[in-house]
Amino acid sequence: MKRTIVPFGPQHPVLPEPIHLDLVLEDEKVVEAIPSFGFIHRGMEDLASKRDFNDYLYVVERICGICSYMHGMSYCEGAERIFGVEIPDRAKYLRTIWCELSRLHSHLLWLGLLADAFGFEALFMQSWRIREKILDMVEDSTGGRLISSVNLIGGVARDMDREMLAGFVAQFDKMESELRSLTKVFLKDSTVRARLFEVGALTKTDAILYGAVGPMMRASGIELDTRKLGYAAYGDIDFDIITSSGCDSLARCEVRIGEIFQSFRIIRQAVDKIPDGEIYIPVKGNPKGEATVRVEQPRGEALYYMKANGTRNLERFRVRTPTFSNIYSLLKILPGAQFADVPLLILTIDPCISCTER
Amino acid sequence: MPKFSKSPWVMHYDGSSCNGCDIEVLASLTPLYDIERFGVVNTGDPRHADILLITGGINYHNESVVRQIFEQMPEPKVVVAVGICACSGGVFRDCYNIKGGVDTTIPVDVYVPGCAARPESIIDGLVQALDVLEKKSAASAALSEGESNAQQS
Amino acid sequence: MAGIFKFTKFALKNLFTKPATRAYPAVPARQAPRTRGAVQVKIDDCIFCGLCNRRCPADAISVDRAAKSWTIKRMSCVQCGNCVLNCPKKCLTMEGAYSAPDIEKRNELFRKAEAPIPAVHTLAPAPADGKAIAPDRVLVIDMTSCVLCGLCARRCPTGALNVDRAAGTWTVDRTACLQCGNCVNGCPKKSLALVPEKDHPTVETYTKNAAPQVESVQAPAAPITAQPAGTEGITVDLSTCILCGLCVRRCPTSAIAVDRKAGTWAINRQSCVVCGNCLDVCHKHSLSKTTEGIDTSGVQVYTKTAEPKAEPAPAPTAPEPSASTETTAPDTPVGNGIAINMDTCVLCGLCAKKCPTAAIAVDRAAKTWSIKREDCVLCGNCIAACPKKSLSEDEIPLLETYTK
Numbered sequence: 001m002k003r004t005i006v007p008f009g010p011q012h013p014v015l016p017e018p019i020h021l022d023l024v025l026e027d028e029k030v031v032e033a034i035p036s037f038g039f040i041h042r043g044m045e046d047l048a049s050k051r052d053f054n055d056y057l058y059v060v061e062r063i064c065g066i067c068s069y070m071h072g073m074s075y076c077e078g079a080e081r082i083f084g085v086e087i088p089d090r091a092k093y094l095r096t097i098w099c100e101l102s103r104l105h106s107h108l109l110w111l112g113l114l115a116d117a118f119g120f121e122a123l124f125m126q127s128w129r130i131r132e133k134i135l136d137m138v139e140d141s142t143g144g145r146l147i148s149s150v151n152l153i154g155g156v157a158r159d160m161d162r163e164m165l166a167g168f169v170a171q172f173d174k175m176e177s178e179l180r181s182l183t184k185v186f187l188k189d190s191t192v193r194a195r196l197f198e199v200g201a202l203t204k205t206d207a208i209l210y211g212a213v214g215p216m217m218r219a220s221g222i223e224l225d226t227r228k229l230g231y232a233a234y235g236d237i238d239f240d241i242i243t244s245s246g247c248d249s250l251a252r253c254e255v256r257i258g259e260i261f262q263s264f265r266i267i268r269q270a271v272d273k274i275p276d277g278e279i280y281i282p283v284k285g286n287p288k289g290e291a292t293v294r295v296e297q298p299r300g301e302a303l304y305y306m307k308a309n310g311t312r313n314l315e316r317f318r319v320r321t322p323t324f325s326n327i328y329s330l331l332k333i334l335p336g337a338q339f340a341d342v343p344l345l346i347l348t349i350d351p352c353i354s355c356t357e358r
Numbered sequence: 359m360p361k362f363s364k365s366p367w368v369m370h371y372d373g374s375s376c377n378g379c380d381i382e383v384l385a386s387l388t389p390l391y392d393i394e395r396f397g398v399v400n401t402g403d404p405r406h407a408d409i410l411l412i413t414g415g416i417n418y419h420n421e422s423v424v425r426q427i428f429e430q431m432p433e434p435k436v437v438v439a440v441g442i443c444a445c446s447g448g449v450f451r452d453c454y455n456i457k458g459g460v461d462t463t464i465p466v467d468v469y470v471p472g473c474a475a476r477p478e479s480i481i482d483g484l485v486q487a488l489d490v491l492e493k494k495s496a497a498s499a500a501l502s503e504g505e506s507n508a509q510q511s
Numbered sequence: 512m513a514g515i516f517k518f519t520k521f522a523l524k525n526l527f528t529k530p531a532t533r534a535y536p537a538v539p540a541r542q543a544p545r546t547r548g549a550v551q552v553k554i555d556d557c558i559f560c561g562l563c564n565r566r567c568p569a570d571a572i573s574v575d576r577a578a579k580s581w582t583i584k585r586m587s588c589v590q591c592g593n594c595v596l597n598c599p600k601k602c603l604t605m606e607g608a609y610s611a612p613d614i615e616k617r618n619e620l621f622r623k624a625e626a627p628i629p630a631v632h633t634l635a636p637a638p639a640d641g642k643a644i645a646p647d648r649v650l651v652i653d654m655t656s657c658v659l660c661g662l663c664a665r666r667c668p669t670g671a672l673n674v675d676r677a678a679g680t681w682t683v684d685r686t687a688c689l690q691c692g693n694c695v696n697g698c699p700k701k702s703l704a705l706v707p708e709k710d711h712p713t714v715e716t717y718t719k720n721a722a723p724q725v726e727s728v729q730a731p732a733a734p735i736t737a738q739p740a741g742t743e744g745i746t747v748d749l750s751t752c753i754l755c756g757l758c759v760r761r762c763p764t765s766a767i768a769v770d771r772k773a774g775t776w777a778i779n780r781q782s783c784v785v786c787g788n789c790l791d792v793c794h795k796h797s798l799s800k801t802t803e804g805i806d807t808s809g810v811q812v813y814t815k816t817a818e819p820k821a822e823p824a825p826a827p828t829a830p831e832p833s834a835s836t837e838t839t840a841p842d843t844p845v846g847n848g849i850a851i852n853m854d855t856c857v858l859c860g861l862c863a864k865k866c867p868t869a870a871i872a873v874d875r876a877a878k879t880w881s882i883k884r885e886d887c888v889l890c891g892n893c894i895a896a897c898p899k900k901s902l903s904e905d906e907i908p909l910l911e912t913y914t915k
Contacts (some may be wrong), residue, residue: 001516002391010420011371011402011404011423011427012403013401013403014402016372016377016380016381016383016384017377017380018371018372018373018420018423026413035479035886038419039373039374039417039419039420040372040374040376040414040417041374041417041419041455042374042415042417042450042453042455042456043450043453043454043455043456044450044456046453047450047452047453050380050443050452050708051568052565052566054566054593055566055567055593056568056569058449058568058589058591058593059449059450061591062376062378062448062450062473062589063376064377064378065375065376065377065378065379065380065381065474066378066381067377068378081623089485105915112388120518121522122518123518124388124400125388125389126389128384128389128522129388129389129390129531130388132385136541139541139543139545139546140543140544140545141545142545143546143547143592143605144474144546144547144590145382145474145476146378146381146382146474147378147473147589147591149590149591149592152450156545157592158597165463181520181521182521183515185517185518185521186613188517189514189515189516189517190514190515191515218404222422229425243417263552266508291422324467331389342559354375354376354377355375376741378772389530389531389532390532390533391532391533392532395532410741416881420891433797440587440590442569442587442589445587445616446569446586446587446616447583447587447591448569448585448587448589449568449569451569451570468612468614469586469612469613469614469615469616470612471585471586471588471609471610471611471612472590472609472610473589473590473591474815476609477535478535478536478540478609479609479611479612481535481536482611482612485536486612486613487612488643490614
């Protein structure tokens with residue numbers, strides 16, 4: 001059978017990010033996918049040696065615009081571990097609330113892009129319309145829609161008082177009922193199911209072998225969630241780990257939808273339990289030491305390693321983002337897929353190439 | 359004489375952006391901000407596009423890609439640099455892999471500031487780009503008329 | 512159950528609900544109170560220290576100390592807010608409106624009004640070693656007019672100046688000097704200047720040619736320079752003055768002396784630099800600057816003719832009804848004094864902190880408020896400071912301790 005090589009990317013209408021795949025096709029079936037990344041590589045880890053560690057926070061936030069909040073929070077958490085300070089409890093709860101708002105907006109974004117990828121543009125518009133309400137909440141509390149700039153080493157810079165939090169929770173009921181009808185379309189509509197069911201299957205053994213993280217791994221039946229480690233205020237909050245045994249794209253859709261509703265539950269609990277008190281303690285001096293932080297980004301587990309040597313610049317700041325681990329799973333599920341499903345499969349791992357390449 | 363500003367077709371490309379500005383460009387197409395009410399269509403093909411929305415700075419890997427896309431667009435065309443990284447390199451301008459803003463590779467007509475640039479700012483930038491597009495279209499029409507007059511005589 | 516047309520309900524609802532679109536630009540852009548838009552500067556408060564330049568992650572801000580200008584590249588600012596957080600004078604704010612899109616990259620320059628426009632305008636980058644020397648301006652002093660009051664040393668934000676009155680010297684450490692100009696603006700004798708001179712050492716000491724002065728608190732000092740007649744000087748209106756002594760404490764040259772027992776207010780005109788600190792601090796507005804009746808040769812003494820108001824009245828009036836539980840001794844004098852309402856008092860201690868004579872003491876554990884009546888000068892600082900408005904000046908039995 002003759003083979004054709006089709007170059008996919010870096011400019012293509014379906015994904016907002018530039019990646020390049022050389023797809024080796026036999027007729028319409030993908031036989032092999034050869035990746036070529038590096039279009040978003042900026043060189044941020046080298047920048048750590050040129051910037052004061054306090055100012056580097058603003059660079060870390062801009063690793064990725066979608067996962068921006070958790071990058072900034074993890075950097076502050078790592079620095080706080082190096083300094084050995086414990087931030088006030090109210091700051092921990094505020095960080096948890098913002099983390100979950102970030103997760104909500106990211107999952108709704110993904111649902112919209114997925115719908116766009118299989119051609120259902122009306123679903124894309126509806127998901128993003130609901131997402132705008134979350135962004136309004138983030139802007140009201142932090143000042144920016146995507147890049148929040150609200151974390152500081154030692155706590156948070158802005159407070160959310162009782163009226164603001166009650167205002168947010170009051171909007172949740174309406175949003176949840178709208179989302180229930182919307183997600184029913186994703187999970188139950190037969191045209192959507194025809195595009196998602198048994199497409200891009202990743203067995204449980206393969207998921208462990210290829211190191212999948214996040215919803216990719218949880219949709220293959222592995223029950224692990226880094227939030228259960230108890231960073232920020234997650235130790236005091238009760239939530240379920242959503243898994244599915246489907247192993248295909250539909251299962252990943254189910255898992256992310258389940259996580260949306262869990263996020264609403266977590267925010268409601270955090271708003272009930274948030275204590276009064278300070279939100280920031282000043283931290284002086286230069287850091288010296290190492291720290292490792294693991295957080296649950298919307299896309300999976302992210303690992304941050306920071307090393308400081310007593311000067312104002314960090315010596316090392318290394319991030320291992322979830323998409324980096326999930327790319328191997330992507331390259332496993334692409335062979336054997338139809339050519340028309342390729343954008344869908346790339347989206348099913350929820351790629352965030354700018355996090356990966358920094 | 360076609361009036362480009364009545365229905366410009368937009369193409370979006372991300373060159374080393376963090377995705378913030380790209381998401382805001384996509385958010386401009388969604389119901390809340392909806393640039394489609396101005397007649398704007400988001401296309402994926404550079405040969406169909408009038409306006410190029412570029413986000414992110416230029417690095418050594420995507421320099422040739424950006425130039426190729428620019429050359430594939432037919433005249434008259436307008437380039438809008440969305441976001442601070444596209445205008446000047448932003449917080450990354452000291453990085454070893456970043457050359458600078460988009461104007462290091464292709465000529466930029468409108469700069470839209472913001473990190474991430476708000477959809478309202480993008481709409482403002484688009485409206486300014488439409489003015490520039492009209493001027494360019496009028497200039498090229500006058501040029502081609504002059505040529506055809508010269509040919510006839 | 513999988514089925515078809517699951518989206519129909521949504522689509523039909525869409526037909527009959529109002530549009531979700533924000534019709535920008537017909538309606539204005541959404542702005543939350545906390546929205547981070549463009550950075551603005553109050554250029555009159557700016558001291559051109561350059562901290563915002565060093566802290567900016569995108570290098571959007573440039574500060575030119577010589578030309579007294581502050582420039583921001585609008586197309587480089589990422590609205591992070593780091594400059595606003597770190598400005599020592601709090602002259603930077605974040606406005607809600609974003610910078611507008613433009614066809615070219617413009618910079619916005621703000622210049623202080625009184626600064627002369629230099630012939631060549633340069634935007635110098637911040638020095639990499641963090642030291643703050645603009646190579647073309649140095650701080651110098653004219654020791655003939657300097658009176659060694661020390662106001663410049665007090666106003667210096669980096670502690671670069673040292674004034675030794677006993678030795679008669681003034682020293683500057685030019686490596687610490689930011690050329691902010693605080694000392695130049697604050698010198699009452701206009702002896703300081705920032706000049707474009709070269710070849711000055713990094714640490715320089717200037718000495719006064721006249722004989723060194725010995726610092727004394729209350730005794731008159733020997734004349735430093737003879738001031739011509741018709742000079743401006745400080746005078747006091749003793750009908751309103753309560754001899755609290757705040758002006759004594761605020762005088763940088765210790766030129767004022769107050770004797771409460773004798774009822775006199777004295778000023779050493781040779782030491783007085785007419786800086787006006789005493790005018791600023793006097794609660795009773797008894798002090799003023801004038802050119803009449805000023806004898807600049809030495810010390811001028813003003814004496815109170817009327818009885819001082821702090822004397823208690825000889826006979827007590829009808830006993831005041833009081834809600835708090837204080838024991839009224841039979842021979843407690845009644846007179847004009849500071850009265851407290853212990854029901855509203857929260858024992859915060861602010862009155863004790865503000866009392867210039869340390870007459871008030873607050874014991875939170877024992878829930879008592881006590882005042883030493885002979886030290887209280889009725890200046891009214893405590894009344895002004897009390898957040899619960901519990902204090903007032905009244906004709907009362909002059910007790911010393913009150914308990915809640």
